[in-house]
Each structure stands twice: as structure tokens, then as C-alpha cells.
Amino acid sequence: MSDATEFAKPRASVFAGLRLTRTAIFAGGILLFWLVLALFGPWIAPHGEADIISTKTFAPIGEGGWLGTDKLGRDVFSRLIYGVRTTLLLALVTTVISFTFGVTLGFAAAILKGWFDIVVSRIVEAFMAFPSTLLALVVIGAFGTSITVLVLTVGLVLSTSVFRVSRALGYDIGVMDFVEAARARGEGTWWILTREILPNSMAPLIAEFGLRFTFSILFLSGLSFLGLGVQEPAADWGLMVQENVGGLFLGSSAALIPAACIASLTVSMNLLVDWFQQRQQGETVLEKIDQ
């Protein structure tokens, strides 16, 4: 028969299929704006990230640069643009690391069960028992402040909650009939994990990725503020807050602007995750109506 390969109708518009809400468009717009700045920052920024452009420190908005100058007389606007690169890139790398560890171990624990699950779960719980900032302080204090140590530490700290989410998902989906059917067929663990469980846990994992990404930005900014994160002269939003916090008393907005930027990034990401989750749940409500 010739109709064996019938193609699904293409959607009228990609955006119609996404079912965007106003909040989602707003939050997505902000994220897109920062992403563009991160990609093309060096061509957009009027000055280099470490260039001292003015002898006047803590210059107000409009003097020196568009957004004033910081404690060394560097252009706040340029540093902000360079900072978005560092912030987003580091957050992305740490989240990816946390997912690599967390998802692999979480699903392995859910499928293998037994002693593997017990051992890994107890280790993860031990890690979670430490206040995460304190844990990072100790590790970075012991191994020194390099980007590698920073990224690995934050990735590890974040991976604990990713582990818990993936393990729960694995347990949930692992007992469903289609997984049982695959098991009865004689499929190996790898097939069951990659073909049966993983595709069905993508939606909650994507939402989790968004949340971890947000948390990662906050965590990294927090570490930078404590002086354990990105080091000068590189620009990072958390670091910028720390550098210029003294300017607050002089009426400078050099510390407030990067703080607001961090907020705009994390709040937008959260809103987008909310929209995504509601959309996923909306589909299940639809299925219920169909019944």
C-alpha cells in the first residue's frame, strides 16, 4: 500500500503550536535579549570589559558611560554586556554538568535498585545535608579559586536535586505497563532507559533544567559576591554587585543595575518554566476530557 508513509500535517505556524501566553512571550523576550547580548556582546559593547574609561569612579548614569562608571572608573554598560556572557555560560556549563551526573545516577538508581540505589542515595543525602554555600566554600577554599573548580563544585552541588528528581521519575515511569512490556520482551537496561523511560521524562526534566539554571545563576552570583567565584578583571554580574556595593553610599547605581539584571534573568526563566509546566499539564487535562 502506498499510504504506509503518511506524513503528519505541518503546523500552520510554529508559534501557534507553542500556545504562548503573554507572560511567556514577555519572559522569553527578555531571555532572548540577554542571549543576543551574550552572543554579540564584544561587538556591541562600547569599551572592553576591563578598560578604565574615566578617572571619575562611581559616576552616575549618563556620565562617563550610559550607565555610569564603577569603583575603578570602568564602563558599567560594557561590563554588564561582558558579564552576561560569563553569567550565562557558567550557568549553562554547571547545569549541564549537574544534569550529566544527576540524570545518569538518578536513572541508574531507579533501574538497578538494590544496593546501588541505597549507596548512591545515601551519599547524595549526605551532600544535601550540608548547606550548599558552606559546602562550596569549603571545596573552593581547599582547591583554590579557578573556573574549573568553581564549575565542578556548583555542578556537583546542583546535581543532588537533579538526582532526586530523575530517580523519582525513573521509579514512576519504570513501573508503567509499556516498560513492563519491554522488560517482558527481554530488552536490556540500556534500551529501557534510553528508549522507554528517558523520552517520557523529557518534559519534567526540561522544567527541572530551567529551574536548576536559575538556581545556578543565583548560586554563582552569590559565590562571586563572596569573592569565591569569577575573579577580577573578568566581568560577572555577581562580582559587579560585590565590587560596587561600596558605591551605594555614594548614590551610585553601579551595584543595583547588575542586581536587577540577575533578577530579570532568573524571574524570566522561572516564568518560562511555569508556562511550560502549565502547558504540559494542560495536555493531560485534555486527555482527561477525551475520556
Next chain:
Amino acid sequence: MSDILTIKNLRVEGRPPGGTYVPIVKGVSLNVAKGEVLALIGESGSGKSTISLASMGFARPGCRISGGEIWLNGRDIMKLSPHDRHALRGNEVSYVAQSAAASFNPALRIGKQVIEAPLWHGAGDAATLTATAVDLYRKLDLPNPDTVGNKFPHQVSGGQLQRLMAAMAMSCGPDLLILDEPTTALDVTTQIEVLKAFKDIIRDQGTAAIYVTHDLAVVAQVADRILVLKNGEMVEEGPTAQILHDPQHEYTRTLMAAVRPAPHLVDHVDASAAQAPVISARNITAGYGALTILSDVSVDVPAASVVGVIGESGCGKSTLARVVAGLTPLREGEIKLDGKVAAPSVKDRPRDTLKDCQIVFQMADTALNPRQRIGDILGRPLEFYQGLKGRARLDKVGELLELVDLPRSFASRFPGELSGGQKQRINLARALAADPKVILCDEVTSALDTVVAAGVIDLLKTLKDKLGVAYMFISHDLSTVASFADEVVVLYAGRVVEKGPSKAVFSPPFHPYTKLLLSSVPEMRQGWLEGVADTGEAKAASAGSVVIGAKGCPFSNRCTHVISGTCDTVAPPLRVLSDGLEIACHLPTGELPDRGL
């Protein structure tokens, strides 16, 4: 005005998120008089639940009542404010849901939940309301009416919980009671006591009731009038006797025919039984953790034949299928597949052994990976067992789809785009892809509408004749098994109580439990319930509950023929009677119950 409820030209719409509203109920009118029971029957998606909810002025999330009038006690409740409408619910109209277990809060005592609504409506103080509730428990024939309110929901049986749910609904003395499939989730032997209690209390209180169900035989027992629905429209309406005996509409007749298929009773098993059976399970004991579900179960499935396994929920039917498939490793005993001893765990079985024995699950929609296309779902076993790839695999997928009466174009669809019956056909096709000798069918039709289920059974028969595949057909539905199986095994509390050729099992002499089971299947005859609910067997059966792992005969606490001192201490062995019939009972052959169907 004698009508409690009058619905005029009701229209309800539902909307998928981001989509537009589509009609669910398309202009249905009905009325219920005081003391009358109106049954709404129809298949899933016919709008029967939606209408019953609308009579409380309620629409599920994503739905809205878009037109029509709903008059309750002479007021159009759609014109009331949401607050006033809320005040009606529980007070003038109340609702009994399908799953009592899901409707009770497991953390609160039952009595507290029963009087919650009247307390909220300010009908009295806790002490007087509790006294009224105890009165209701007594009327609902609940054991220990004075103390049952102090129990937690998990401490009473499913049938009792469903009756307690009715007590909760009746606690405000409503004018209209809505029963949404209240016995569908119950076993047949439990269903009787619940139906009887519902019927009595409705008569006693003179309440008007709407009874929503898909089971015509149940309707015959409780309803005064029947309204048949299809796709949100009324098909036929009339007094119960007329609909049952003289249905006017074609659809009603189809529905009636699908309910009770003609029995297919075989008195001897084919000559093929002489060959090695495709499944030979010997003295199986299995369970989960500390719990032993199956004890000493032996079942043979001859090639190209159908062995029906019947029993109520919790009797170990599904565990038996899982043990045979190797998903739940057995503790004792031995399984031979096609003459070869099979390893207890699926992990240790070679692909050749796995191929011969396939399993199909009850829930058609959860058994298919929602993220895979049908072509991949069916293609995987072809690749896994037979190494088919590319074009050959694609062709074979098409053949499989045609084999289960589905168009080849379904290969590119996702499971979500299929109906329940179509999904179950895909599950069957996936099992067939392995080219098995036997398929374990675990309640494959239980979640389907009667008409759709009848289609699936027909398909199973055709496939058996065409391909020579054998089935272990597990079901709680006796009429389906009777219409289909060559041999029948009756399980009770994890033990075989009776087995043999289907004709021998479904005719006397019976094991007392088989007798109870057979007489509990509702008949499409008005007045059947009264006749059966008052028999000694039914009373004894409702007095006890299933005990798993009993020392003696597991059925001894519910049996009228119990020989004290013997039945409760010594487990009866399976005894061979004539015609290959085996019964596990201490009663001498002549004293086994014999009243027929």
C-alpha cells in the same frame, strides 16, 4: 410539581487547552420524579457523567454548560449565584463517585467525613448528626453500624466503603442522589450487597436518583426508567422493562447484544492436549516481598486453545500472568514453555523462549509508549526477535496492522491519536509480532466499552483460528470467559479451587465459590437482585472477606457448606471428578452445590 429535576435542552462544551470549544452534550432533556430512579446508560464519551454532573450545576475543568435549563426543586439552578449553587450540593443534591477509595480522605475517620457535609450546611451538631449517620449505616446493612464510623477508610472492605460513601451522600437527606458507576469497580460478589443496599435506601428515603452506568444488567435491577445516550445525544428513553425487552433503536440493540455474549461451552479438550502443552506451570508459589499471593497453582495451556483464568480482584490472576512471563520470579514450582523449562526471571530466558510467550496488559493506553510511533512500537519486536530491518520490517508492520483490522497508515501515528479499542489492537499486534505460541491476555477487555470489547474478543478468536496461537485469558468477567474459553481455571485467594473444560466448570457440580461467582453475575432480568441477595450463599459471602494465606480452605469463612474443624484447618487438595473436572473442596462429590446457571 412532582419532578425533582428537569433538564431542558442541556448543552455542555469542553475545550482542549488553546483549542476551541467542542460540544460534549448536545441538547439533552430529561426529568426525574420524586422517588424515581433514572438510569443513564451509554459508552464512554457518551456524555452520561457530564450530564449527571450538570444536574448539580457543575462542569468539569475545561468544560462549561453552554445552554439549556436545569430545574431543581422548581428553581433554575443555572440562574443562581455560584455561592447559592454551592449551597445546594450535598444538601439538595449529592453525588456518589465510582471509586469510594479515592473519594475518602485516608487520614480521617469515616464518621467524621460522613457528617462533614451536614455539619457544613448547619444541619445540626456533631452528636445528633452522628446518630443519624449510625441510623443510615444500619439501613445500608453495614456490619457493626455503631463502631464503623470510628474506623479509617483502609480498615473496611471496598464494598463497605462504597456503602459508606452512599451514607455520606444521604447524610443531608438530599432530594436527588447521583450515582456515577458506583459498582463498576467492585467484584460481582460485592456488587450484589452494594446494589441491594443502594436500592433499599433509595426506596426507604423516597429520594429521586440518577444512576449512571454502562452495565445494562445492573440497570435492570435498580432503574425505573432508562435513557440511552450516544455521543452526547439521547438515543432512546423508556421504562426499564420496555428498553430491556423491546428496544426500539438499533444502537440499543447493539448494546444489549454486546453485554451478554452467548456461552461457548466445550465439554472436552482438543486432541492437541495430548501434545506437550505450550505453558505448563507446576505447583507455582509466588508473591511480593513478605506477601505470598499464589500458593501451589498448577495450570496447563494446550497448544492453540484458550484457557480462561477467572477470579475476583486480589486472587492472583495477574500475578500468575506475571510469573509465567517471568516478570515476577516464582519462589517454588516450575514453568515449562513449549516443553522446555523456563528460567524464573525474564533476564535469564533466551530470546527463543521469550518469543514463544507474549503478554498483553489490561490498560491499553499505558501499555504503549506515548513517545513512540505505532510503526516503532510494532517494529521493535520484529527487529528484536527476528532481526527484521528497513523495508522488510516496514512491510511486516503493515501486515500486522492488517491482521488486527487496522489500516496500514496507522504506522505513522502516535498512541495518543488512537481510541481505546484501537490501542488494545496495537497491543495485540505487538504480541503477535513475536510470532508467539501463546499470548497471556491480562484482562485485555476489562477497560473497554462492551461493544468494543466484543470486537476485540472476535479478533482474538479469528487470530486463534488463523495463526494457531493459544491464549491464557485472564478475566473477572465470567460471561466473556464462558463465551471464549475451552478450559477454565477458577482462582480464589491465590489457590485453584476448580478447573476443567469450560462446560464442566460452568455446569454442576460446582465448587461453592464457583457457584457463588456464577450466581452473582447480574442477569438482565428485573427482580433478579431481590432473588439472589437473600440467598444463604450471598449472606454468608458478604459476612466474610477474602483472606490470603489462610491455613485451611481460603473460602471457609464465607462458605455456607463449611465443615468446621476440617475446612478451616486443612487446605483441600484438588480432586479429579468426571470429565477432567477438578475441584478443591472437602465436601463429598454428591454434596457439592449443583444448582445451575
